[in-house]
Amino acid sequence: MKPQFNKLLTRQDTYTGFVAIAVGAVGLLDIAYGNWRPGAGLGPHAFPQLAYITLICAGVVIMIEAVFGKSDEHPENLxxxxxxxxxxxxxxxxxxxxxxxxxxxxxxxxxxxxxxxxxxxxxxxxxxxxxxxxxxxxxxxxxxxxxxxxxxxxxxxxx
Amino acid sequence: MLESFIPALYLAFSPEVILYVAIGVFMGVTLGAIPGLSGDMAIAILLPIVFFLEPAAALGLLTGIYKGGMFGGSISAISFGVPGTPGSAATAIDGYQAKLKGYPNKALMTALYSSVIGDTTSDFVLIFLALPLAIVALTFGPIEFFALYAFSLLLISALTKGKVAKGVAMAALGILLAMIGRDPMGGSLRLTFGIPELAGGLALIPVLVGIFAVSELIIQLSKAWMDRVTRIIDDTKQKADSLLGDYDASKDKLTFREFRATMKATWIGTTMGTLIGALPGAGSSLAAFISYGLAQRFSSNGKEFGKGSLEGVAAAEAGNSATSGSTLIPLFAFGIPGSATAALFGAAFILMGMTPGPRLIYDHTEVIYALFLILIYANLINLGLSQFLLPFYSKIAMIKSRILLPIVCVLAILGTFAAGNSVIDVWVLLFAGLLGVVLRVYNFPLAPLILGFIVAPGAERALRQSLLIGRGDWMHLLSSPIAIGLYTVAAIMILTFTLVLREKK
Incomplete structure (x- = not known):
């Protein structure tokens, strides 16, 4: 189990997926506790909320793919x-x-x-x-x- | 609308516009031929400058660059085996082999003819389809428009190069970038992080030029720093020269018989390129490879593919170029750019005060008719100029990009400042460039981000209007047969492309 976990940590997309999830989570927290004024109907927060949720879902899929070995290579000359x-x-x-x-x-x-x-x-x-x-x-x-x-x-x- | 045709003729064939088209074609071929630079990059850099031109002249210049760039990519692909643009990668397979076997001129002429045939056909499809589709789009309400935006975002995320999840993440990021600033319905500030300069939102030009062009420039600059690109070209050129031996130019002329033999492949490429080009996100590279594969399958000389076959060059180049007209169909009909190039054209329309979408043809009939005419005759200018300048173009491909890269960077910075007269725009441009670099090196596709950024305001408006009409019921989004049809078609196309075609690719 431990070698597999270590292998996962070496895969590039483990981190890119994590960053996508983190950005989405911070955005959702900002909407929940930040200075967002609700508007008429759907409100100004709804579309960004949808985008953040999509970002989190995409991040989760990227990480799951990384678990199954489908990860992009480390960038050269970063x-x-x-x-x-x-x-x-x-x-x-x-x-x-x-x-x-x-x-x-x-x-x-x-x-x-x-x-x-x-x-x-x-x-x-x-x-x-x-x-x-x-x-x-x-x-x-x-x-x-x-x-x-x-x-x-x-x-x-x-x- | 026919009464607008005569003024459009005058507009399209004015000496000034013809000159701009010719300059554009020359610039496009030149930049397309130099590996690392491309016609699309030139369009992005020149976007702020076209703001100062008359609409027909500006569109003529951009069209010329676009058409020239399409063919220009094949010059370095055939001459050195280094594709000038991603779309010409398939051309390099047989084109470079043709060069090594001693008939580069035949390969270049085949590429030129098939490129012009594919491009012109695709333009006619655009002209004949854009208006009927725009008429259909005029009957759409917010539910249908939201479905259309969702359809495009899903398709572009799934069909662009790389992982689907990364494409979806980029579409979401593009939407978030577009949300910065004032909420258009309620007026409250969103995602400005306390920076008052962001209250007006991010301007289109710096984001587009930064993400699309500056990021590529940074990568090319770092490559120039390592002297890699030039060394590859030098090495391949030396290899090609040493293998050529006694090259007899008089024997390297494309005969009519040889041209006729490539016609089947050219039409396969033209058909596939036109169809694939109309799909958001599919791109010219995919069209070229699918055309190449199909032409090989249906050719009686399929075994010759990959060994310098002119049919291979024709199929790939026709497939690549035939995307050019059809990729603009969603932009003209629905206001949705289906590719990065279409997004750049959409940005140019917005800069000139023309809103892309179904009303575009009605509100600016003369200019759009003139653009249709320009699209057609730009191909003829490309054909004429390229026939005449082909030996010169092959030498252009040897220009080292490091000489031009700093100049292009300065043009991008000054042009962005000129368009908005704002230092904040320059900051946004440079930071968008940095963001683009990070995304590129981690293999995130940029086309969904650009599309997300452009369509987000319209999509948000459509969603909020739909839910207001439906009194907050999300099922109301599925109350229209057209919307249901679009979601279904999107699902089928994504499954087809991801499961079948991607495997073949």
């Missing part, structure tokens, strides 16, 4: 993918902050050249794709957003 995502969020917000300080063209050029240098081995040797392409792309983006669409972006010191 740490790398997640850290890339967090990095992109940081870079995206950083670029937006920089636009307010330096202006659209300079901020976008810095971001694109920086990203190209990060993604290319020996970036100086590949200067057409790491420097020229980002600068051309910046010009196109600047013309598109500032001249053609005229987006009211935060104004910076430069352009």
């Amino acid at each position: 740490r790398l993918v997640i850290s890339t995502g967090v990095g992109l969020v940081a870079i995206g917000m950083g670029m937006f902050w920089l636009i307010g300080k330096l202006g659209l063209a300079v901020s976008v050029a810095i971001t694109l050249i920086g990203a190209s240098f990060l993604l290319t081995r020996d970036p100086l040797r590949h200067w057409p794709s790491t420097i020229v392409v980002p600068i051309v792309a910046t010009l196109v983006i600047w013309v598109l957003f500032v001249k053609l669409i005229n987006v009211p972006l935060p104004r910076g010191l430069l352009f």
Whole structure:
């Protein structure tokens, strides 16, 4: 019994199913004890409640399938993918902050050249794709957003 | 409604719209050909920008990208054995073998012709079915509409790639995301967690672009970081080049006889693709593989499949492309997007102030007629451009995605800000992207989430109205024969697909 239980703990979908159940349960508790105002007829809580119950049922099925060995594989390079995502969020917000300080063209050029240098081995040797392409792309983006669409972006010191 | 046809002709064939369609086709083929990027991603990124264009021009651009992307995926599939899009995975089986045997051009031309035939046929089915179905949908009340929403959510959850339970969980999550903000009937706040900026709810564009495009961009960026995709392409290209030896381009031209021999497979693919495309969630990848399997079964040269058969290329590519028109049928007739691409088109309609659904054709007759015309002639532009630019397109497929990925990311961020002029939208975009990444790596399908997010407000309204009419009795939801029919058909289709077709897949 114990080895089977240990095996179950190694299966990916044991955890994904558990997360689905947990999210659904927390949502139902929030509806039961949270600050939900009942409305006319079915009320504003009913549809979210239905969604939470569905989420719990789906989580239970995912876990049952995991018990019978039907589990998806562990994701590859999870740490790398997640850290890339967090990095992109940081870079995206950083670029937006920089636009307010330096202006659209300079901020976008810095971001694109920086990203190209990060993604290319020996970036100086590949200067057409790491420097020229980002600068051309910046010009196109600047013309598109500032001249053609005229987006009211935060104004910076430069352009 | 016929009096709207002449203005629609002017609209569809204005030089500006034709130019946007051509640009769209070129962009679609280019992005579809580069592994990791796709036409759908381009549509998602350009959604905020189309907000600034005239409706016909915007729809022309999106249609062009969509059609180009459908064929573009087959270019890298045939040239390097790396499918540019999931839908072209079946094309790679025989297409890449054809390349290794020394006739890549024949395979590419077969893919192009079968893609255009499948796509055009599917567009005609859309044009002839959308209006009658919309007329039927106009007679629907809240009970029937709720059944229709439930039918679509169940079907898309069951038919998308991966486990059914995970699809259902995603549909529920999509509904919950749509519930954030003010209750449309009572006005009370829901799921805002005390954040006042969420009182208006999550905007469609950042959620759609974040979940659909930014998450894929993050995954591709991490792959680019490892230099994996490019190495695979380089390796396969070197292998292909070394195996090609003395390649004689003059002998690699598709003859009429060879084209005629692929017609049976093309029509099998076209029929299956059109039928499967109309089902919510089934997708072009499933259509391509089923078409490929059926064409092999009914071919007199079935043993040649998998060894560079042009029939195999034709069936897969026709099956893939024939989903393009029919996948829009539920959107036009009922306002329900049956696929991620249809959801993107639905979002474009909403951005342009047009509500998808049975009234769409009546309220915006000229634009929709113009779109129908664009759908047809975009195929001809795709055919003409691709015939002319095919050698160039094959080189495009070798562009390393790492060069374009940062540019696409910046476009997504700025475009989302431009559409809503809100920094909160940029936050939502980036966090939706992170959520999408987590869901992708744990094999949760995203299409049910997107559909759940889009249909939830309508479904909630229909459910609450139905129960008000039925005085709170849930059995009232089964008081309509149409509703009962829809639930029954959903159950039968889910059982059929999950038990029979998935096993074969």
